[in-house]
Ligand code: SF4
């Protein structure tokens with residue numbers, strides 16, 4: 566067990582506070598639990614952790630909160646963390662319409678999963694001031710054959726300036742290591758890669774961007790104004806179902822010529838990604854597979870496993886720049902949705918459906 570530590574900084578209530586902002590599927594909830602256990606069981610602190618998310622599925626916004634204090638003090642509050650000392654952003658696309666930077670003061674440390682530079686990310690985040698750390702957690706996780714959250718945990722430990730690497734290793738061995746022993750080596754490698762590869766830059770508040778006050782996200786649509794059936798235009802929810810940001814580096818590639826239109830991929834895919842239309846196959850009327858609509862694909866690769874003809878193969882998303890750029894630049898909230906009525910027989914098209922119709 567690592568030695569007890571003294572928190573280097575606390576708020577007036579005596580708490581050191583961390584907030585993780587993520588997208589369902591990237592493992593921020595588990596990271597929060599691990600940090601919660603780390604504080605209480607390995608650093609000699611008092612610790613509390615809880616997470617906030619909507620439907621328990623990939624693609625939805627996730628927040629995880631961790632509060633630490635000295636062992637002689639009790640944690641008497643269980644509220645969301647508004648002005649964190651440390652903020653972890655598990656996906657760069659969170660910079661934009663979701664106010665992830667709210668409450669980040671100049672004494673805060675921000676860690677972002679991105680392959681962009683700290684200067685580019687400061688502008689994208691409109692960061693008032695503080696210490697910004699960038700880590701290419703997605704690609705480092707692919708290299709280590711682990712998940713984004715392990716790399717982010719290593720980066721968070723390093724960026725904090727006081728979380729010992731050996732204590733983090735211990736908690737990971739005793740938690741996910743017990744549950745998934747075969748993945749322990751890769752998970753520890755991911756933590757080391759995160760710890761050793763952050764890029765850090767300090768930005769003084771220079772007036773370039775104003776301080777962003779913390780406020781709860783306001784919804785345009787609610788129970789009193791959404792059409793029957795409900796609409797939640799935030800990514801990953803209901804009909805917009807944008808799962809691009811929850812992918813962890815892999816996508817299925819569709820080879821139309823090898824497809825026999827058997828529908829196995831469509832039956833298997835949990836998110837109805839495949840687009841079938843009436844057509845012809847071998848001179849007979851048939852439903853024809855147009856391929857995946859990547860807008861809705863979370864990259865689980867189950868479709869690749871079931872395809873009987875190798876018409877679907879797994880590929881690294883980063884090798885396909887068109888999708889990488891699409892993911893980076895796409896807004897999280899769909900601007901273009903076309904509706905034909907609302908209710909049980911309605912349909913909608915997102916811009917990605919329309920793109921694919923043109924593409925194929
Ligand atoms: S499982 Fe393979 S062959 Fe069958 S429809 Fe899907 S892509 Fe085509």
Ligand code: SF4
Nearest residue numbers: 834862863865866868
């Ligand atoms: S990888 Fe395949 S099965 Fe998984 S969500 Fe994407 S299209 Fe569906």
